Amino acid sequence: ASYVGAWDSIRALFARSPVAKERAYTAGTFSFNSGNGRCPACGGNGFEHVEMQFLSDVYLRCPDCDGRRFRTEVLDAQLEGRSIADVLDMTVSEATKFFAANDEVRRALAPLADVGLEYLRLGQPVPTLSGGEAQRLKLAAAFASERPGSVLIVLDEPTVGLHAVDVTPLLRLLRRRVIAGDTAIVIEHDMQVAARADWVVYLGPGAGPDGGTLVAAGRPLEVARAAGSLTAPYLARALGLSRSPLVGPRPDAGSRRRKPERASLRHGAP
Numbered sequence: 001a002s003y004v005g006a007w008d009s010i011r012a013l014f015a016r017s018p019v020a021k022e023r024a025y026t027a028g029t030f031s032f033n034s035g036n037g038r039c040p041a042c043g044g045n046g047f048e049h050v051e052m053q054f055l056s057d058v059y060l061r062c063p064d065c066d067g068r069r070f071r072t073e074v075l076d077a078q079l080e081g082r083s084i085a086d087v088l089d090m091t092v093s094e095a096t097k098f099f100a101a102n103d104e105v106r107r108a109l110a111p112l113a114d115v116g117l118e119y120l121r122l123g124q125p126v127p128t129l130s131g132g133e134a135q136r137l138k139l140a141a142a143f144a145s146e147r148p149g150s151v152l153i154v155l156d157e158p159t160v161g162l163h164a165v166d167v168t169p170l171l172r173l174l175r176r177r178v179i180a181g182d183t184a185i186v187i188e189h190d191m192q193v194a195a196r197a198d199w200v201v202y203l204g205p206g207a208g209p210d211g212g213t214l215v216a217a218g219r220p221l222e223v224a225r226a227a228g229s230l231t232a233p234y235l236a237r238a239l240g241l242s243r244s245p246l247v248g249p250r251p252d253a254g255s256r257r258r259k260p261e262r263a264s265l266r267h268g269a270p
Helices: 007-015 018-022 072-076 084-088 092-098 103-114 131-144 164-179 191-195 220-224 232-238 251-256
Strands: 047-050 058-061 152-156 183-187 200-204 213-218
Touching: 007 084, 007 103, 072 084, 092 103, 103 131, 103 164, 131 164, 164 183, 164 191, 191 220, 191 232, 200 220, 213 220, 220 232
Parallel strands: 152 183
Antiparallel strands: 047 058, 200 213
């Protein structure tokens, strides 16, 4: 919730609740990072960190707040019967429904669902995320920071760390932003992404000193039929065409091929 900017709006809503006004609670009271509202025993973490000398560190639920992160009296301030700790325990899908009437919160949470993170809880610590989840969270935060329309989006390998299933929601999100008036430039080697692009620029033909040349440019179907392109067969397959990927070495690699050396293991001598 903090990463995508929804937490500030949520805390402001709790600060306007009847109990908060009666007790002069501010938005800072509902912060688990600072202030007097957080649990003093765990510092708002909800757990105690126990360092082990030779084993992995242990994280124990805070006995004072029972993992709720806040002082008991702060939890008396509620929105529709839910405390600030209850909101942190909501998934993105549940929170989107709960705050459906608040445009700021709903707009900030929407990119999380768009990239397939609707199952995460708002209070889940970032270090507990997998690599793919962390990558999608960064993408969601980038999209949440700018409203659609006349925005230039530049992404460098956004599918790194993502499962193939998670690429589809990303493509849907990019398509919606383009329809809304944004322009997306994506540097990518995933052919699923290239196949869905409006325009493909293929630089090559190889990598490093063997690259840097404009091999083909055009719509995906045109690039998939480009002669001399090593990427074309794979793009064709992503487009559902019958052309199969290349098998074997590059055409210009014959002169550089060497007979593989034989390795042997001997016992005794170093």
